Amino acid sequence: MATQRSENPTELKEEKIAIIGSGQIGGSWALLFASAGYQVALYDIIPDHVTRTLELLLDQLHTQSRDGLLRGTLAVEEQFGRIRGMQDLGECVTGAVWVQECVPEDLELKKQVLKEVDQHSSLDTIIVSSTSSILPSDLSRHLKHKDKFLVVHPTNPPSCSRVVELVPAPWTAAETLTRAQSLMKAIGQSPITLKKEIPGFILNRMQFAIMAESYRLVKGGFLSPDGVNKTLSAGLGRRYAFLGPFQTAHLNAEGFGSYCERYADTILRVQQSFGAPQQMGGALAEHIQEEMAKEVPLDKLGEARRRREAKMAALAKFKEDLDAVKL
């Protein structure tokens, strides 16, 4: 699968990006910024984790290169050479134009880390959390530079899905959002900017709406877990790979207004039948896991993730060609 395309050469940039936390998300961000030529400083409270992550990133770059999926035009060694492991948070943050916090999903931990970042930030530093589930206001209320704070939440896996959600706190400056949009575009991501914060942001609200209904359908005995998966992957998902919900509705009637006239009552009735929110877990979760493990056993998850990423990268390339044709 060769997806390298003719493009302008990636320029090496002076600007420094700080990544705090060297887990999977931190590592993915490091690669994204490095592939666009930025200087990346990578810090973790456990120094060994940085060392280990750097090794993994080099492996990932080689794999991307082998599969023709390397982003930008810099060679593997050039991209890897842009990333430096750091021993000290203050040193990592000092002089950075953008600090991407990627520590585990724990409010108190994130607040503590962001407070330290805040102390070492300059007036120009944009301070970003990668959180998927904590509201920006809860993370940034007490920061000195809270007008420079926002959440930038990537889609998983970030290396091959370009959508990122930009979520402002009530005090995030308009200029901070504009700069964040520009930087995300500069590294090849597609920013979706929320006008204000909401629990779960957009991606997870959509995803959890589907998950909630999927879980209720299996719990209610209407369909097997496999049937639910197939409904998305062989049915709706193919449409959603090209068209969002409003575009689909617009085409499925004589425009969105006529869609509402035709289907609003049905949609309301179905919504009213959705039933109560579910706490997922227990025996039903075990049953679903057993069903999923028939296809991908727990000890093969890593391989399945790599195949998923390769497929999604191939789809991205395929869609780029098709999207050149106007809707």
Added chain:
Amino acid sequence: MATQRSENPTELKEEKIAIIGSGQIGGSWALLFASAGYQVALYDIIPDHVTRTLELLLDQLHTQSRDGLLRGTLAVEEQFGRIRGMQDLGECVTGAVWVQECVPEDLELKKQVLKEVDQHSSLDTIIVSSTSSILPSDLSRHLKHKDKFLVVHPTNPPSCSRVVELVPAPWTAAETLTRAQSLMKAIGQSPITLKKEIPGFILNRMQFAIMAESYRLVKGGFLSPDGVNKTLSAGLGRRYAFLGPFQTAHLNAEGFGSYCERYADTILRVQQSFGAPQQMGGALAEHIQEEMAKEVPLDKLGEARRRREAKMAALAKFKEDLDAVKL
């Protein structure tokens, strides 16, 4: 786009399929059955509609052929030659192994048509409604052959999305479901079989869960209609083109059980924040339509639908190749 593949030659079959109603759905079903070699009898209460539909179907076959998207191995003329317009419902149904009702989405009209179909059915005839929103029990309660009745609901557009939902009424015989699954597979569709009926079935419950949340997000001022579309088409939709919700969760943690442990509380909290069901329409629907019309004006919907179908057909071909690689 040549997607014709080497395959076994399609055999001409003796079995007769009756299609009642010659609108878009009826026409699509006629083509699907004809491409698999069945004899198709097409009836509409307005004879002119049959004549007009036959002309459209011939056009569609020529377009499919030109784009390399013709199903099966029969030539355009052979496929078209399998379809006969009928002037009389009784004659159309008599001797059919399968009757597909495709009249407008109106309970009383469908009941009336199904009653007539019932009178002309033999003991072996499977009686099917294409309804997307009426429960099978409401349609078939009074039929003589109600054990032979089920709903088979196609994905739109049926010509390029293979998923069909099979929805039994409480009295549908197990053998009827088994025969319906076999016939759907024989014409190249992917049946998803519900264990019992539920409003909206599966596809529309999923679709309306997304639509409901999309509409609330725009209504609440969190995001533009375009942002909602992009969240699906550039983000989640790419994943769902390969993986259903449970498969995604299984891979995004150390199996589905670990996913629930990690995210169940967040998912519950987000579900609890979804807010009340919405009756879609009015000024907000107009606003969304105006936004959608910037991309596809109302007088260009037909062209956009054709481009969508071509893209989805190309994706189907692309996915066939990728799906050959195990998850």
